[in-house]
Amino acid sequence: MTIIAIKHQLMQFFSDVSLQKMALRCGFIQRVRNIEPHTLILSLITALSSGKVTSIAQLHQKFNGLCPDEKQHVSYRPFYNQLRKAAFVEFVKILVRFAMAQWAEKHLVLPKKLAKFQNVILQDGSSFKVHSALADVFPCRFQATAAAVECHMTLSLLTQSPVKMAVTADTASERTHLPIPATLHDQLLLADAGYVDFEYFEQLSRSGGSFIVRGGKSLNPQIIRARNGQGKILSKLSDKPLKSVTRRTNRSEVLDLICRRNGYEFRLIRRWFAEEKRFCLWLTNLSVEEFTANDIMDIYRCRWQIELLFKELKSHTNWHRFTTRKETLVTGLIWLSLLALLLRRSLARRLFPAVSLLKAAQNTEIWLKPIIENLLQRAWSETCFWLEKAKVYLSQNAFKTPQRKSSKNKTLDACFERLNS
Incomplete structure (x- = not known):
C-alpha cells in the first residue's frame, strides 16, 4: 500500500466527524465537550503503545500533554468519569471491529x-x-x-x-x-x-x-x-x-x-x-x-x-499494568490495548513488509508517536512526511534478524519451507 493510500485510510478512520457520530450513537458522549473522542482515542493509543504507563493518572497526563489546544486541558475527575462509563467500552469495541475489518490485509502466502x-x-x-x-x-x-x-x-x-x-x-x-x-x-x-x-x-x-x-x-x-x-x-x-x-x-x-x-x-x-x-x-x-x-x-x-500476539499485548501495550477497581475501566483499557496493537501492526507491515513486529513495538516513541501527534494536530499536509520518515526508520532499524541455528527450525518461515518441500 502506498504512503498516500495509508494517509487516506488514517484520515478516514480517525475523522473527527465519524468518531463523534459513533460516540454519540453508542451514548459515550451526549454533546461535544473538551474531551473530544478524536483526541481521547489517539492520546490513549499513544500512551498504551509506550509500554510505560501504569495508572489512570498517567493516562490523564498524556491526554493533557497531547491536546493540540491548551483550552482543551481537563482535570483528573472529568477525565476519569469519561473512562469509567459503560458506553466507553462499547465505543472502543466499535472502533476495534472497524479496525479489524478495514486494516486486515493478507501478509502471508500459505505453503x-x-x-x-x-x-x-x-x-x-x-x-x-x-x-x-x-x-x-x-x-x-x-x-x-x-x-x-x-x-x-x-x-x-x-x-x-x-x-x-x-x-x-x-x-x-x-x-x-x-x-x-x-x-x-x-x-x-x-x-x-x-x-x-x-x-x-x-x-x-x-x-x-x-x-x-x-x-x-x-x-x-x-x-x-x-x-x-x-x-x-x-x-x-x-x-x-x-x-x-x-x-x-x-x-x-x-x-x-x-x-x-x-x-x-x-x-x-x-x-x-x-x-x-x-x-x-x-x-x-x-x-x-x-x-x-x-x-x-x-x-x-x-x-x-497467537502466543506472540499475547506476549506483545502484555509486554508492549500495557495489557496488565492497571490496578483500577472499576470493571468498565479494566475492560475498556483491554480493548484499547488491542486497538493500539492493531494500529501499530497495520502501519508497520504496510510501511515495511519485512518488519520485525517486536522491534517495531519496542520503538514506538521514535516512529509511531510522531504520526499520532500529526493526526492529533490534523496537519494532513504533513502526514506523508511522517509516514515516509517512519518507513525509512523501520526499514533500517526494525528488519528481521537471522535466527540462531537452534531456533531457526521453529520459526514460521522454516515451517512454511518444510511444508513447501
Missing part, C-alpha cells in the same frame, strides 16, 4: 500443503490478574489470585491479525468461544489443549472444516489403526487403549493413529520427547494420504503466532 484452505484460524486465550476488588465480577480459577480476566482471541494466520476477541472472567469456559463450526467451511482451526471438544470436532467435520488441536494427558481413546512416523502399519496396536501403549511396549518416537471415542473416529499423532520424558498429542481430521505426521506437527507450530 502448498495448506493451499486447499481459504484460511488458517488460530484460537487461544490468555489471562491476567486484576484488582482483588473485582473478584465478584472476574473470579479467578486459582485460589492464590482473587480476580483475573480471560481474553479469548481468534486470529487469522493469513493477515496475522485478530478477527475476534471476548473478555470474560478467568473461570469462563474457553470452549464456548470457539468459532461457530459453520463459519469454518474450507478453513483449518489450530487450538491448544483447553479446546478439546469432540462434539465440536464432529460438527466442524460435518461443516467442511478441518482442525488440529493439541490433546491433553487424560485422553485414552481406543486405537483402530496404527502406523509409525514412517507410515509402517503396526497391527499389534489395533483395538488397544492409547494409554496401554507405553515406551516399553512400543519404541516408535512418532505414532500416527486412527482412534475412536464414543463412536467418533479421528486421527491422533503422538510423539515422544526424550529430553522432557513426555508424550505430546495432536488431534486432527486431516487425512493420512494428504498430510504426514510431520506435516501435522509443522502446521501446528504456526499456532505460536
